[in-house]
Amino acid sequence: MGNSRPKAKTMRRFGEVLIARPKYQRIVDKRPYPPGMHGKEKALRRGRLSDFGLQLTEKQKLAFIYNVGERQMRRYYLKASRMPGVTGDNLLALLETRLDNLVYRLGFANTIWAARQMVSHGHILVNGKKLNVASYQVVPGDMITLHQRMRSNVQVVEAIESRGPLPEFVSYEEASFTGTLIRVPNRQEITIPVTEQLVVEYYTRKT
Incomplete structure (x- = not known):
């Protein structure tokens, strides 16, 4: 679901891994300097920002x-x-x-970009109804369900199998592929x- 290289280049420009995925960590570790012909020189000249x-x-x-x-x-x-x-x-x-971010946090997609695509293509239900607005503001009690047709999708299955622990502000019912926002997250979460x-x-x- 998408090319990882532009994202990796952006993270190299920032000088840190912003998305916790092994492939991005490998790329940034291998080339810890901004992209481009003069990336190494820029890294050496990089001073303190205003x-x-x-x-x-x-x-x-x-x-x-x-x-x-x-x-x-x-x-x-x-x-x-x-x-x-x-x-x-x-x-x-x-x-x-945001709806796309919670789809990502629930592990239905490996990246926020893939999650946004899933929402836009109508693969996500909110409270039982299809919703294709990625910016929809989820409120406590809203139930986010993966559409039946996507539950056997190879990329989705891989994403779910590889996800880490879920945030404490959501719950998840495995049988129905449904996550629920329990409460608004605090800063520590x-x-x-x-x-x-x-x-x-x-x-x-x-x-």
Whole structure:
């Protein structure tokens, strides 16, 4: 489901593995410098980023991890800033509870990109009804079910068999291929290599 090379190049540019998959780790370990003819030279010349550079990098990492564009990311920030509580925590919770991300977290797909494709192609049901909107905001109690026709798909079977422990904020019923969002995740449960406060600072200076 998709070519891994563009994703690996992006992670090499950031200088870290943003998606915990062995193939990405191998690629970044083998070439721990930015892509391109002068990647090694750039790595040697790379100095300390400015405050804005750090903020921009964290924002780009967050957008990459959740596969969202700039317009969407800005809307999520504005929504998070209006919610009670810590804006950064709210932002991550909104992204983490997107439908495509929860399809990925449940192990129906190996990557967020494959998960988005599954949703877009109508392979996912929410509360028993087909839903093809990847950005749908899942709320506690919503049930996410893999469509019957996809349960024997080779790539899906491989993804399910290779998935790690499920997050504590979801439950899963193996017999029906159904996951349920139990509650909104807290910051400690969202294990991504991003400093969300820098993302908040990026958008704060942009408004």
